[in-house]
Amino acid sequence: MRKSFGDAYAEDLRFVVKQAVGEENFVDMTPNRSNNYCCGGGGGALQAGYHEARRTFGKIKFDQIMATGASYVIAPCHNCHSQIHDLAEHYEGGYHTVHLWTILCLAMGILGPNERAYLGEDLAGLLVPETREAEEDE
Amino acid sequence: MAEEAIKISGKKKSTFLDKVRELLPEGGNLNLCLTCGACSSGCPATGLEGLDPRKFLRMAALGLDEEIQKSNWPWMCTMCWRCIYVCPMKIDIPQLVYHARKLWPRENRPKGIRGSCDMALKHDSCSAMGASEDDFRFVVEDVLEEVRKTQVGWETLEAPINKKGATYFLNQNSREPVTEPDEMVPLWKIMHVVGADWTYGTKGWGAENYCMFLADDEAWKHIVEVKAKAVDDLGCKYWVNTE
Numbered sequence: 615m616r617k618s619f620g621d622a623y624a625e626d627l628r629f630v631v632k633q634a635v636g637e638e639n640f641v642d643m644t645p646n647r648s649n650n651y652c653c654g655g656g657g658g659a660l661q662a663g664y665h666e667a668r669r670t671f672g673k674i675k676f677d678q679i680m681a682t683g684a685s686y687v688i689a690p691c692h693n694c695h696s697q698i699h700d701l702a703e704h705y706e707g708g709y710h711t712v713h714l715w716t717i718l719c720l721a722m723g724i725l726g727p728n729e730r731a732y733l734g735e736d737l738a739g740l741l742v743p744e745t746r747e748a749e750e751d752e
Numbered sequence: 753m754a755e756e757a758i759k760i761s762g763k764k765k766s767t768f769l770d771k772v773r774e775l776l777p778e779g780g781n782l783n784l785c786l787t788c789g790a791c792s793s794g795c796p797a798t799g800l801e802g803l804d805p806r807k808f809l810r811m812a813a814l815g816l817d818e819e820i821q822k823s824n825w826p827w828m829c830t831m832c833w834r835c836i837y838v839c840p841m842k843i844d845i846p847q848l849v850y851h852a853r854k855l856w857p858r859e860n861r862p863k864g865i866r867g868s869c870d871m872a873l874k875h876d877s878c879s880a881m882g883a884s885e886d887d888f889r890f891v892v893e894d895v896l897e898e899v900r901k902t903q904v905g906w907e908t909l910e911a912p913i914n915k916k917g918a919t920y921f922l923n924q925n926s927r928e929p930v931t932e933p934d935e936m937v938p939l940w941k942i943m944h945v946v947g948a949d950w951t952y953g954t955k956g957w958g959a960e961n962y963c964m965f966l967a968d969d970e971a972w973k974h975i976v977e978v979k980a981k982a983v984d985d986l987g988c989k990y991w992v993n994t995e
Contacts, residue, residue: 616833651796652832658965661864662827667800671830674796691995692925693960715938724941726903728934744904 616648634721641682655697676701690714710734769812772851780844791835800828805835826852853967868962878975879958881926891929911940915951921988923959925995956982959995
């Protein structure tokens with residue numbers, strides 16, 4: 615947001631997320647939009663080897679997330695996803711970190727059984743579309 | 753405990769800040785600092801290894817290039833721009849950080865970032881995990897076939913590769929095809945549902961660019977050029993970066 619398309623784009627994404635999860639299930643963090651904090655995984659940080667510093671950086675994001683009380687965090691970028699997921703494990707946050715595409719497909723009822731690696735138990739069995747056994751290859 | 757004071761000699765001894773100023777539009781406003789400290793208050797990296805963005809900028813302004821070069825602050829910063837956002841003078845500290853990374857000899861820069869950049873230079877896939885054009889094609893086709901066979905209603909799902917003239921050229925973070933290929937499927941389904949005319953490219957499909965984080969300008973440029981050419985060669989109208 616801050617570095618590219620700006621807050622108008624942040625509003626678009628909020629619209630998309632609210633359509634998928636329902637207005638009442640969306641919780642914004644504070645601060646947000648262009649005033650938000652970086653998760654600490656970017657700029658090469660995930661690969662830079664300063665793990666303790668990276669997690670201390672990310673503690674701000676972690677505290678923001680915990681303050682929302684939300685059980686799922688949606689991260690559209692893979693890098694942020696990896697960092698926020700790691701923060702949950704490291705600081706034992708108990709929240710789930712999902713890609714945006716996971717939530718969109720779940721809401722549309724088209725998220726396949728193998729595409730649910732990041733969902734928690736509460737959503738893992740929800741709206742699972744029909745599958746069939748694969749025929750054996752020749 | 754107080755840290756050892758940095759001693760400043762009478763004469764400005766070097767030009768790191770000046771060099772960076774010459775490179776940036778409006779000189780990055782680097783000489784406009786009011787020393788208000790909003791950057792330091794607003795920066796999530798403040799305090800890491802003693803990092804302080806205001807101090808960093810002041811050190812550069814005072815010509816303390818050697819001290820800057822010795823610190824590992826450039827690797828604490830993610831260049832997130834929050835300092836610019838809060839700065840009343842819109843000073844481009846992240847660009848100063850980027851150029852401070854360049855003060856490090858390439859071989860001394862963080863091994864993980866360097867390795868990821870070097871991997872990306874191995875193939876025109878630009879994958880930081882070293883996955884080739886053929887690796888990518890194999891994984892996409894394999895996953896697609898499985899979905900078509902096992903998921904009811906998705907028998908005609910597509911994941912086009914090198915489709916000339918497609919409207920959208922989509923790329924993919926290497927971690928998906930390499931470590932969690934099923935995570936690509938929801939994206940294909942969304943593209944299908946909205947009726948998007950899209951394609952992957954065997955060249956330039958890797959979304960990440962660690963050469964940028966490494967502050968290796970030549971390699972960064974190379975990666976961007978390979979990716980842009982891949983989009984152009986297929987005649988696609990939009991380049992959709994999923995990273």
